[in-house]
Amino acid sequence: MMVGGLLLLVMVAGAVAAPVLVRYDPIALNPTDRMLPPEARHLLGTDEFGRDVLTRILFGGRISLRTGAVAVSLAIAIGVPMGLLSGFYGGLVDRGVMRLVDIMLTFPGILLALVIVAILGPSLFNAMLAVGISASPTYARVIRAAVLTAKPLTYVEAARAIGCRNDRIVLLHILPNVVAPIIVLGTLGVAGAILAGAALSFLGLGAQPPQPEWGALLSEGRNFLLDAWWIATFPGLAIMVTVLAINLLGDGLRDLLDPQLR
Amino acid sequence: MGGAAGVVEYVLRRLVLIVPTIVVISIIVFFMLYLTPGDPAIIYLGDTPATPERLAQIRHAMGLDRSLLIQYLAYIRRVARGDLGRSLRTTASVLGEIEYRAPSSAELAVAAFAVTLVLGIGLGVVAALWRSTWIDVGAMLVALLGVSMPIFWLGLMLIFIFSLELGWFPATGFGGWQRLVLPAVTLGLLTSATLARLARSSVLEILWQPYIRTARSKGLAERRVVSRHVMRNVVILLITVAGLQLGELRSGAVITETVFARPGIGKLLVDAILNKDFPVVQGVVLLIALMYTVINLLVDVSYAYIDPRIRFE
Numbered sequence: 001m002m003v004g005g006l007l008l009l010v011m012v013a014g015a016v017a018a019p020v021l022v023r024y025d026p027i028a029l030n031p032t033d034r035m036l037p038p039e040a041r042h043l044l045g046t047d048e049f050g051r052d053v054l055t056r057i058l059f060g061g062r063i064s065l066r067t068g069a070v071a072v073s074l075a076i077a078i079g080v081p082m083g084l085l086s087g088f089y090g091g092l093v094d095r096g097v098m099r100l101v102d103i104m105l106t107f108p109g110i111l112l113a114l115v116i117v118a119i120l121g122p123s124l125f126n127a128m129l130a131v132g133i134s135a136s137p138t139y140a141r142v143i144r145a146a147v148l149t150a151k152p153l154t155y156v157e158a159a160r161a162i163g164c165r166n167d168r169i170v171l172l173h174i175l176p177n178v179v180a181p182i183i184v185l186g187t188l189g190v191a192g193a194i195l196a197g198a199a200l201s202f203l204g205l206g207a208q209p210p211q212p213e214w215g216a217l218l219s220e221g222r223n224f225l226l227d228a229w230w231i232a233t234f235p236g237l238a239i240m241v242t243v244l245a246i247n248l249l250g251d252g253l254r255d256l257l258d259p260q261l262r
Numbered sequence: 263m264g265g266a267a268g269v270v271e272y273v274l275r276r277l278v279l280i281v282p283t284i285v286v287i288s289i290i291v292f293f294m295l296y297l298t299p300g301d302p303a304i305i306y307l308g309d310t311p312a313t314p315e316r317l318a319q320i321r322h323a324m325g326l327d328r329s330l331l332i333q334y335l336a337y338i339r340r341v342a343r344g345d346l347g348r349s350l351r352t353t354a355s356v357l358g359e360i361e362y363r364a365p366s367s368a369e370l371a372v373a374a375f376a377v378t379l380v381l382g383i384g385l386g387v388v389a390a391l392w393r394s395t396w397i398d399v400g401a402m403l404v405a406l407l408g409v410s411m412p413i414f415w416l417g418l419m420l421i422f423i424f425s426l427e428l429g430w431f432p433a434t435g436f437g438g439w440q441r442l443v444l445p446a447v448t449l450g451l452l453t454s455a456t457l458a459r460l461a462r463s464s465v466l467e468i469l470w471q472p473y474i475r476t477a478r479s480k481g482l483a484e485r486r487v488v489s490r491h492v493m494r495n496v497v498i499l500l501i502t503v504a505g506l507q508l509g510e511l512r513s514g515a516v517i518t519e520t521v522f523a524r525p526g527i528g529k530l531l532v533d534a535i536l537n538k539d540f541p542v543v544q545g546v547v548l549l550i551a552l553m554y555t556v557i558n559l560l561v562d563v564s565y566a567y568i569d570p571r572i573r574f575e
Contacts, residue, residue, distance in 0.1 A: 099282070099283075102283065103283055103286050103287065103290075106283060106287060106554050106555050106558065107547075107550075107551055107554070108508075108509030108510070108512050108513050108550070108554050109509055109510055109512065109514070110513045110516060110517070111512070111513060111516070111547070111550060111551075114516070114532070114547075115290075115294065115543075115547055117535065118294065118298075118535045118540075118543050118547075119294055119297045119298050120298075121298075122535075191410070198414075199412065199413070199414060199517055202412075202414045202517070203516075203517065203520060203532050203536075204532075204536055205535060205536070215412070218412070218414060218415055218418065221418075222418055222521075225418060225421060225422045225426055226422075226426050229422055232415070232418050232422075233419070233422075235415075236412055236414075236415030236418070236419070237415075239412045239415065240407070240410050240411050240412065240415070243410040243411075243412075244406065244407065244410035247406060247409060247410050248406070
């Protein structure tokens, strides 16, 4: 967990401090420096338009990390209330919500995100929306299971006995006790969302040129693998290191907070 | 209630539940066009300019001037006849396009699934049997790296090393086993990472069972304990669990086919979305969703066959 946390801190710090750390513009064209290999002036080389790869990776980190955070926030905002309502009220509400969740889950992996982008059109914002909506069923299911475990416990019974309304019981008594799986899923979910967002951008359905999103950088670099391998290699490494860091952090949090999720 | 009768009853119950799922999927796919911002007739015409009279003609020809319910029923009737419409870009039959690409996708899915099973189960079993040693740490680190690696990056790196630098395998295309190796390894490696972690947990759970202690205390060699008692229980369970990986495989195949320019259903979908070729998008999405509904049912039925407790839930 510590290793993951430190790695993630380095990646986030690099993204936040990008304007201070590098002196190149991530978007401006520089034809005289086209496809330079890694050297002293350009530590990770330049791309087909002469843009510094390290600069584009650092600025791209802002976009990719933001994509992960926004998508997960949306997934939590949609999935957690669904899970809470479904688990607490049961009956028809539970059946209806879980039927909706099952239908969303019949679209495997990235397919639901692709359907949403097909409807809304390719853009970074629509990619964040698509990834968030497609991740929400998992949160609904996990929170529902956590609520079903919490519902029969004594503190809920006591809250009912003193006359608490249902919304108060759910928000003030049950929700704080199911926060652990939300934190764990959310942390691991950021990793998945970064990968999914980068995949959509790689396919041309997310961030559009000249935005330096990591998946889009890889897509640009694939045409130059033989002549300029660095254009595609380093953005991919950046994605892997960031996602690895988040996975290590998430695994550690899961062991600490909610081993049952394993 | 047990045995075959229990499984049949479970299957019938699940089949009944599938019907509303299929209806809702067909409604979502049908309404995809209407959820898209803009006039459906203009979307169907794409970049071709049209006069208001022409648009009115298009709307009438497409049935867009009828009620949504009538349009939906007409759509369902067409789909039931196998008519998924025509591509706006190529004017070819959507079903024909899918049939043309199905062999490439099927070939990749089978090969990648084999890689997933062999690598995933192998890595997980090895990690569990040598628990808390450097073998375990190494295997799980490989699995963690696999789960963290973007599939499109892995594909590009394999192309760079094995195609462009070493020249061992072709980088793109379809046909022949050589063109299958890199895509299958790319797709299979990443899905095997998830399976390896699951396999390790499952084997560890089995190793703590009383019947394993009994086998060891009878004096059986460790190799026979593993092959006769552990692996038999693990493999059936893990093949079923691996069925759940088919969703991840299909999802990864969309990207893998694009990286390796294989003419598969996943690439067809991505190209159709980029070209706003809605009949193709609707046809492919409907097909994949229906396929996964059936696959999920088969996986659940196999679970019920293995674990009778599930039938009584």
